[in-house]
Amino acid sequence: MRFFSDNAAPVHPAVFAAMAKADVVDTAYDGDALSKGLDARLSALFGREVAALWVPTGTAANALALAALCPPFGGVICHRDAHIQNDECGAPEFYTHGAKLxxxxxxxxxxxxxxxxxxxxxxxxxxHRVQPRALSITNATEYGCVYTPAEVAALGALAKARGWGFHMDGARFANAIVHLGCTPAELVPHVDVLSFGFVKNGGLSAEALIFFDLALAEDTKRRRKRAGHLLSKGRYLAAQLHAMLDGDLWLDTARAANARAATLAEAAGDRLLHPVQANELFLRSTPAEAAALRARGFDFYDWADGEIRLVTHWASPEDEVAALAAAITAL
Amino acid sequence: MRFFSDNAAPVHPAVFAAMAKADVVDTAYDGDALSKGLDARLSALFGREVAALWVPTGTAANALALAALCPPFGGVICHRDAHIQNDECGAPEFYTHGAKLxxxxxxxxxxxxxxxxxxxxxxxxxxHRVQPRALSITNATEYGCVYTPAEVAALGALAKARGWGFHMDGARFANAIVHLGCTPAELVPHVDVLSFGFVKNGGLSAEALIFFDLALAEDTKRRRKRAGHLLSKGRYLAAQLHAMLDGDLWLDTARAANARAATLAEAAGDRLLHPVQANELFLRSTPAEAAALRARGFDFYDWADGEIRLVTHWASPEDEVAALAAAITAL
Amino acid sequence: MRFFSDNAAPVHPAVFAAMAKADVVDTAYDGDALSKGLDARLSALFGREVAALWVPTGTAANALALAALCPPFGGVICHRDAHIQNDECGAPEFYTHGAKLxxxxxxxxxxxxxxxxxxxxxxxxxxHRVQPRALSITNATEYGCVYTPAEVAALGALAKARGWGFHMDGARFANAIVHLGCTPAELVPHVDVLSFGFVKNGGLSAEALIFFDLALAEDTKRRRKRAGHLLSKGRYLAAQLHAMLDGDLWLDTARAANARAATLAEAAGDRLLHPVQANELFLRSTPAEAAALRARGFDFYDWADGEIRLVTHWASPEDEVAALAAAITAL
Amino acid sequence: MRFFSDNAAPVHPAVFAAMAKADVVDTAYDGDALSKGLDARLSALFGREVAALWVPTGTAANALALAALCPPFGGVICHRDAHIQNDECGAPEFYTHGAKLxxxxxxxxxxxxxxxxxxxxxxxxxxHRVQPRALSITNATEYGCVYTPAEVAALGALAKARGWGFHMDGARFANAIVHLGCTPAELVPHVDVLSFGFVKNGGLSAEALIFFDLALAEDTKRRRKRAGHLLSKGRYLAAQLHAMLDGDLWLDTARAANARAATLAEAAGDRLLHPVQANELFLRSTPAEAAALRARGFDFYDWADGEIRLVTHWASPEDEVAALAAAITAL
Known part of the structure; x- marks a missing residue:
């Protein structure tokens, strides 16, 4: 019973079906109709003209976004525990050619x-000092917390006032939207580039890189190719995104993941280290308690001394969630 | 009727089936059994211990290979018409941090x-001069020609005598193997790193990066992550490679592509600009002749003044191939 | 008797004197009056507002200029025999982060x-293809030939029409000016950045990087620091430039070098491989002839099979020049 | 009366004299006898074979050293207040191609x-995490404190035990040596590369980059050229280093700087924020006190709220030092 990562989740059947439907001879790279339709599709979702590029990973999305926003001699302000700082093996530094987080x-x-x-x-x-040139936030955050539209707006206004680019890592953007009950458009004030995640939320290998500043997209198309992220059979990636957007599937899957996390949160009570607003939980737990949960068949991440992380996803079996909730309560 | 690119081909059903089979909750990144099984699987294929990493594109494979073989201040000798020189938007320069082709x-x-x-x-x-530090060849080449094992050995021996790394871009390695009738092991003398292509040959989004020099693989794992090429659901990529290797499917699909090219080659006769040894044909063709073919519904690439390129693939319909052969003969 | 390189020349006494005069406690980096005075000084020379930065080498000047003009995913068109292509160990690739020459x-x-x-x-x-984003020419060229203002204008107009940056490597700009008898302003039509050389012409360790596009200069100040080219005692570099500009010393020294080359050119007659318009001569010469010259004490560079290069400089002793001219005539 | 920076100091007359002596026609770059003599000269000083390269700045020295020790995907552990972290505009990130401090x-x-x-x-x-691959310390530190040989050895042993490179930024190495009374050899246990500073200590534009790991030097020669730091008239840089080493001038100038700092330290008493072991002092000082000192003609750096920095150098006039000491006492 795995509560290790939402990356461990399977792929949603609708995503597979869309890929199968795209499985015909077609134009290579992003010349197919599905890929070319992303701009319009995402523009409709965000209520204004955007440029939308698929990429296979969130790391690629984040690093390309930062390369578009920050020169090699600039800096990117981010949270000490941000994914770009800790979990991408220096991808931002590679893509920006040495900018400083x-x-x-x-x-x-x-x-x-x-x-x-x-x-x-x-x-x-x-x-002599590297100057900040961009601000990057993650929503929902690495601790499963959610910035409200007002909070995003305040940070975005600061970035704009200082002349910085503003990036949002939305690996779990869907979970944030569902928690807030707002529209996608409402959650991106001042944002120049959004890494819009789908893989943790039911996709297979396609994330969307959304440019609200259209001028930045053209160069990024070259950077994407140069980075080896322009897949030759791109239609299978575009198909994934369309499938997730069809009928708001992306919201359904995120809602399912959040609901499962909420069930666990209720059981966890004051063990919780952070409010549970998305699909991640961080719990106080002695080594003995963690061992007890593992003995009952639950798999999860030891976050730090006396802390464990639990992650739910769209396909986390309800009975496993219930069993884990009971096990936590029983501790 | 598309003879534009083997990238336009669909995905082999066995590849899709393998991905569907992998569609369960599993370990993220490359910690799953399929990914971990690649080293042994490819070692068996090549008859010696290799390290095998999946990556989603040939450009990523090539660029990571060159970064492993050439320092930023070195040079990579390659053919003037090599894919790495002309068709990757500077990916080798990006990944090597500025090496010179x-x-x-x-x-x-x-x-x-x-x-x-x-x-x-x-x-x-x-x-003052950038010194060569690596040699890169493509087999089959960008013009559909094939290096024999002896030719590879001669170039490899030169590279080793000069202290250079030796890379083979094998985007169409399968087509070369089928043409030669040799084993994979026989075609990689002195090769340090092979970009072993599957996407043009029936795959969806997985190429194999093969390290014959095992020491180079460890750093490349970090470079792969840093480049955003460590997909979180890597098992779906590993599954593609296993499916292609099962029962030598990769040879069957390449054989099919080569056979279709041979049919066209016979029709093309002395229009051929290069021997047809894989699945690409380059034909002398006046603009009027090219227009005539297009008028009959055939799509292809204008390579240069008075030259067209035709590419077949594993799924090129036999009737379309026959029709194109007839149309060429009729010119 | 050395005719190997103008880099071998000593430093002009006036340059040393200016450095001695600057030898007081003063503000570090480029905060001193001499450094701060360069913008005005060079603006006066070029007849319009420019930004002027000192750097210690021509390679640094060229590479910083190209980094300002060409993105990492762009290309720089230059001559096959350009210094930036052959003699800087990949500095343009390093500073531009992988642009392609x-x-x-x-x-x-x-x-x-x-x-x-x-x-x-x-x-x-x-x-897929790296796109040209800048054009770089060398004036006087690596073969001692000079572009006229009209030739520069034609190339510059092409660059601007295509949306490219336009760089001039002026390591021997002074020799070109003296040959043409034109003003510096007349020789830089459309030029965005000029590497204005002084070291080959009497300086010690200061070149001027001239930005006609002022907006590019600010970022370059950061790139210069980041590259380790912002010397802490910058006033000694600024002093060199001022000394060379005082009373048009830079023209006098270039005139001396060109005159010596002209003397040798007359002796060389139809051995000359290129017109002699600056301070370099390329001569047809058999190995025996080259050996004969060396036996008489002349040192020079074997350029290619059957070709030698002779370089004069501001301080080439007149008697040595006369002796070499006689020796060439006697061949 | 400037106590702002040792970069503001003039050049020692012996350094100028040595440059004047080198002012003849000679081989370009580092082919001259002075440059070629550095390996032997520094090997003698350190009591074992080293490779010694001149570079014009400490930033270049540090960044080249780190590029030699740390791959692009690695990290360099350094102090939060290290010069490489705060004062080089990202030079380490540029030269290492994106390593993480x-x-x-x-x-x-x-x-x-x-x-x-x-x-x-x-x-x-x-x-996923960038792994440390090098350790860099500064001796004397940015706060004018000195690591003892035993302290260096302990850090070096840690670095070696972990398989990391070990770099010492010795911009003020001379001040540390003089404070400790030890030999240069005693102060570099386990050090792979030392940035040996001369510019703050009487030089003009030459620092020495010392490789105790000789294998690293060859590649660095290419990196130096590629960075534009191989000056064409290198003999004038080599001459500076020889002059500073002649008769242990470098120790005399450092001794003078340290002595002046000691005079000020005595006056400062318990205002001192750090022990004064080199030529820098950090003092508690109210804004009013700082203003009072400035009103008396003393120039210095406001380090932080309620803190000022004073720096002495080899040529700080004794009377100015005495006056400042008195003024501090009088506060």
Whole structure:
């Protein structure tokens, strides 16, 4: 019974079906109708004109986004526990050609205008110091917390006031939308580029890179090719995205994942280290307690001393969730 | 009726079936059994211990291979018409951090020891000139020609004598093997890293990067992650490779593609610009002739003034091939 | 008697004197009055507002210029025999983060609009091919030939029409100016960035990087620091430039070098492989003839089979020049 | 009366004299006898075979050293207040092609084996996290504190035990040696590459990059050229280093700087934020006190709220030092 990662989830049948439907001789790369239809499809979703590129991983999406927003001699302010800082083996540094990530603080891996300004204001504006040129936030965060539209707007306004690019890592954007009950458009104020995740949410190998600043998209098409991320049979990636968007499947799958996490959260009670607003839970747990859960067949990540992480996904079996909730309660 | 590119081909049903079979909750990234089984599977195929990594594109495979073989301040000798030189938007330069591609000559996009030495010997060995550090060949070449094992061995021996890394871009390695009737092991003498292509040959989104020099593989795992090419649901890529290797499916599909090209080659006769040894044909053709073929419903690439390129693949319909052969004969 | 390189020349006494005068406690980096005075000084020289940065080498100047003009995924068209292509160990690739140099043809290492267009027009405008984004010429060229203002203008107009940056490597800009008898302003039509050389012409360790496009200069200040080229005692570099500009010393020294080359050119007669318009001569010479010259004490570079290179400089002793001229005549 | 920076100091007359002596026609780049003599000269100083390269700046020295020790996908542990982290505009990231600096803690900008291990041990050894591959310390530190040979040895042993490269930024190595009274050889246990500073200590534009691991030097010669740091008239840089080493001038100038700092330290008493072991002082000072000192003609750096930095150098006038000491006492 795996509560290790939403990357462990299977692929939604509708995604597979869409790939099968795309399985004909067609134009290579992104010249097919499905790929070419993404701009319009995502523009409709976000209520304004966007450019949408598929890429196979969230790391590629994030790193391409940052390369579009930050020059090699600039810096990207992000949370100390951000995925781009800790979990991408330096992809942002590779794609930006050596920009510097600048870690900032905040509970639940959420930045605040104050914590961001504290980092930036400590940097003398001379040629000796790397200057911040972009701000990157993750929504939902690495700790399963959600920025509200107002919080995003406040951070975006700060970024714009300082002349920075503004990136949102939305690997779990769907979970945030579902938690908030807002529209996608409402959750991206001031955002220049969004990494819009689908793989953790039912997809197989397609994420969407959304440019609200259209001018940035053209160069990124070249960077994508140069990075080896322009798949020759791109129609199978585009098909995944369309399938997830059809009938708001992406919201259904995220809703399912969040609901399962909520069930576990109720059981966890005051063991919770962070509010549970998406599909991740961080619990206080002694080594003995963690061992007890494992003995009952539950698999999960030891996050830190005395902390464990549980992740649900769209396909987490309801009976396994119930069993885990009971096991936690029984601790 | 498309003879534009083997990238346009659909995915082999066995590949889809293998992906469906892998569609369960499993370990993320490359921690699943299918991914972990690739080393043994490919070691068996090549008759010696190799390290095998999946990546989603041939460009990623090539660029990671070159980064493993050539330092940023080195050069890679390749054919003037090589894919890495012309068709990857600078991916080798990106991944190697600025190494220099050094174009050499040769009929049919095939290098010879003489043409390689001519490039290298013209470079003074001082710190002002970028020094060659790797040699890269494509087999089958961009013009559908095939290096024999002896030809590969001669180039490899040159590379080793000069202390260079030796890379083979095997986007169409299967077509070369089928043409030669040799074993995979026989076709890689001295090769350090092979980009072993599957996508043009029936796959969806998985190529194999094969390290004969095992020491190079470890760092490449980090470079792969850093490049955003470590897919979180890697089992679906590994499954594709296993499916293609099962029962030598990869040879069957390549054999089918080559046979279709041979049919067209027979029709093309002395229009052929290069011997047809794989699944690509380059034909002399006036604009009027090209237009006539297009008018009959055939789609293909205008390669250069008075030259067209035709590409077959494993699923090119036999009737379309026959029709095209007849149309060419009728010109 | 050395005719090997103008890099072998000593430093002009006026340059040393200016450095001695600057030898006081002063502001570090480029905060001193001499450094801050360069913009005005060079703006006056070029008759319009420019930004001027000192750097210690021509390679640094060229590479920073190209980094300002060409993105990592772009290409720089230059002559096949350009210094940036052959003699900087890949500095352009390092500073641009992997842009591709695109060699073009032309007699005397001079490009023409036709030879440049031939390279560019052969590149399909898709994401697979690296697209040209800058044009770089050397004036005087690596073969001691000089572009006229009209020739520069024609190339610059082509660059601008295509949306490219336009760079001039002026390591021997002074020799070109003296040969043409024109003003510096007249020789830089359409030029965005000029590497204005002083070290081969009497300086010690200071070249000027001139931005006619002012917007590019600010980022380059950061790139310069990041590259380790912002010397902490920058005033000693600025002093060199001021000394060379004082009383047009830079023209006097170039005139001296050119005159010595002219003396040798007259002796060389139809041995000359290129017109002698600056301070370099390329001569047909059998190995026996080269040996004979060496036996008489002359040192020089074997350029290619049957070709030697002779370089004069501002301080080449007149008697040595006369002796060499006589020796050539006597061959 | 400037106590702003040792970069503001003039050049020692002996350095100028040596440059004047080198001012003859000679071989370009580093082919001259002075440059070629550096290996032997520095090998003698360190009591074992080293390779020694001149470079014009400490930033270049540090960045080239780190590029030699750390791959693009690796990390460099350094102090949070290290020059490489804060004052080089990302030069380490540029030269290493995107390695990650990993800040560690320690009083006086001195790392300890414990603080280094704390950073390293928190990094899971998987492909998602950048792994430390080098350790860099500064001696004397950015706060004017000195590592003893035993402290260097302990850190070096840790680095070697973990398989990391070990770099010492010795911009003020001379000040550390003088403070400790040890030999240069005694202060570099386990060090692979030393940035041996001369510019802050009387030089003009030459630092020495010392490779104790000789194998690393060859590639660095190419990196140096590629970075534009192989000056064409290198003999003038080599001459500076020889002049500083002649008769242990480098120790005399450092002794002078340290003595002046000691005078100020005595006056500062318990205002001192760090022990004064080199030529830098950090003092508690109210804004009013800082203003009072400035009103008396003293120039210095406001380090942080309520903190000022004073730096002495080999040529700080004794009367100015005495005046400043008196002014501090009078506060």
């Amino acid at each position: 600048m870690p900032a603080e905040g509970a639940g891996a959420k930045l605040t205008p104050e914590s961001v300004a504290a980092v930036a204001d400590a940097i003398a504006n001379d040629v | 050094m174009p050499a000559e040769g009929a049919g996009a095939k290098l010879t020891p003489e043409s390689v030495a001519a490039v290298a010997d013209a470079i003074a060995n001082d710190v | 695109m060699p073009a043809e032309g007699a005397g290492a001079k490009l023409t609009p036709e030879s440049v267009a031939a390279v560019a027009d052969a590149i399909a405008n898709d994401v | 990993m800040p560690a803690e320690g009083a006086g900008a001195k790392l300890t084996p414990e603080s280094v291990a704390a950073v390293a041990d928190a990094i899971a050894n998987d492909v």
